[in-house]
Each structure stands twice: as C-alpha cells, then as structure tokens.
Amino acid sequence: MGTSERLIETTQELLWERGYAGTSPKAIQQRSGVGQGSMYHHFSGKSDLAAAALSRSAEDLKALVEQQLSGPGTAYQRIEAYLLRDRDVLRGCRIGRMAQDSEVIAEPQLRRPVEETFDWLRGRLAELVAEGQAAGEFATGPDPAEVATAIAAVVQGGYVLARAADSPEPFRQAVRGALALLRAH
Amino acid sequence: MGTSERLIETTQELLWERGYAGTSPKAIQQRSGVGQGSMYHHFSGKSDLAAAALSRSAEDLKALVEQQLSGPGTAYQRIEAYLLRDRDVLRGCRIGRMAQDSEVIAEPQLRRPVEETFDWLRGRLAELVAEGQAAGEFATGPDPAEVATAIAAVVQGGYVLARAADSPEPFRQAVRGALALLRAH
DNA sequence: GTCTATATTTGGATAGAC
C-alpha cells in the first residue's frame, strides 16, 4: 500500500474518532507510521489531507448505503434494511459527525463531500418513498422529499441521542419509531 | 454581573460555536475579558468550567422547550409548536452538538447534562404522544416512547443535515416530513 | 520521497506578588 494511501486511511479513522479539531498532524503521523517530511511531501497540510480523507469516506459510505437501498424487496423493506443494518452505533456517522465541526463547515473543500453525501442520500430515499407511495405501501399525502429528509434526520439524530446516552438504545428506538410511523396509514 | 457568571456565559457561547475541543481557556479569557488568574481562581480548569457551562445550557434549553410543550392546544399542536419554533438552525443545538465531541462523551461530568437533557426531552415528548393517542389524534399502534425518540432525533438530525447543506432548508423539510407522518393515520 | 532540525503560536496550566 502506498504512503498516500496509508495517510488517507489513517486520517479517515482519526476524523471519525476525534473530529477535525481533535485530529493533529502529529497523531496522523504516529498512527500511520509515516514521517513528517513524507506527510508534507504528499499533502500540503492538515486540511488538504482531511479533504482527501473526507472524499474517500463519502464514497465509502455511499457505496455501503447503496447496497441496502438497492437490495431485494419492497420500498419499505429496503428502507427498513437501511435503517436496521448492523451499525456500531456509538461510533456515530463518519460523515454526519463532521457537520458539527465549525472548521469543516467553514472550508468549502471540507464541507463539500459532506453536503454531497446527504444530497445523494436524501434524493435516493425520496425515490424509494415515492415508489412505496405508488405501490400503496405508504400514505400518499406526505411529500416524498420531506419524508426522505425526515428519515435521514432520524438516523443522524439517532446517533446523537445514542452518544448522549452512551448506549445504542436510543438509536434503535428512534429507528423503530420512524418505521412505525411510515407503516401507520 | 459576577466574574464566574461572565465566565460561564462566555463558555456557553464558545462551546456552542466551536465545541469542546475547539474552545481554549485563552479564548474564554479574551472574549469574557476575565484574566487568567481570575479564571483559575474561580474554576479548576477548562473541564470544570465547561461542566458548569453545560449544566447551565441544559437548564436554559429545558426551560425554553418546556414553554412550547406546555403551551395551549392539542398534543399535536404542542409538538408542532416545538418543532416549528423560531430557531437559528445553522447554529445547531447547543446540547446535541456536544454529543459528537469525544472528550465530552468520555468525561462523565461533561456528558451528564447532555444525557439528562435528552432523557427529559424524550420522556416529555412520550407523554404528549401518549396523550395524543388517547385523544385519537395519532395512530395508536406505535409505541409512544419510540415515536418520541424519533421526533427528538428528527430535530437533532435536522440540524446535522442543515449544517451539512449550509442551509436551514433540510431542517425544515425534516420537521415537515415528521409532522406529516404523525398526522397520517 | 524521506529524514532531521528548527520555528512560531497556542493550549493549558502553576506560582507568587499585589
């Protein structure tokens, strides 16, 4: 594996664990085993490396989610597969976490992968909701885009509530509540 | 206003804006106008001061939310009042933001106010959902505690999606979607 | 491409005078 690769993967891990403000170049060098000179040879600095890591994480996450959303079954079943998939809930969302970090939000190069991931997710969920409405699985009153955004928000908020409680349980409750409301029509 | 008071309020602001990792003693001293000696006279250090600030923020937030939830109207109307209240969406939630900060989650003194706030909120919402079910406003199938947690998650996740998009719109969409699902039965 | 040396600023605090 190349040096850049090692740096990017290590930075992905550290950003997920500690956020942008909490991730130092020194920590990246130590965990990756790459020296300071090498790091600054391959990347211009912390934010350059973080931008590469976040783009990579965004791609990884979209690919993973697409597996659930494009699986077999009805629209409801695919949304359910996404919401109930195995997660290490207390780690939180590698992308959603970055939205709380003011430095990430302030730097377009860092915010863009975060924004694009959620734009994609909300659009993809909206397609499924519309499909489920057409199939008579869901109530047809609600706007599919609004319901899709609510579903994405339940996941992100579920992580917040779970970390606050230091327990995965609130995440699971939130998801079950959302599924119950989707079904109840 | 006392010196401790000034320190606490300034720390509340900075934690909201920059998170725990991003808030330094020096920044607190500069914004509050309180000197270093004074700060360390009144508080033993950063985490002590942050604990006081977070407890205060938790109280403030609970009082504010309780206004909406205990207002006039049906259960649905009070939940709606809470979800639609005027917010500076892009600032995010002063309490929910802290849940993403690993140092906060790791220190019980810092995590406790965050945990308690959401425990209280979820319980309070669950009462309202149960009340609405009893009154025939909501479908009676879903578990009130699960629906309540989903509602709290929509708010927290709405902030995440809004900050990611650098626009309040996803928050508003998520909330409208949640209200539509609550109504659709 | 990688290494070591060096540099500046901040983080986070302690000590002791006033």
Add this chain to the structure above:
DNA sequence: GTCTATCCAAATATAGAC
C-alpha cells in the same frame, strides 16, 4: 480576587540535507 511571570507540551508547519 486579580495580575504578571513562567513553564512545558502540542499544534502546525518550513528548510534543507540525504
């Protein structure tokens, strides 16, 4: 209670040798 001096490590690089 507040101020100034001082301290040491970490953050975030740049420079130049190899």
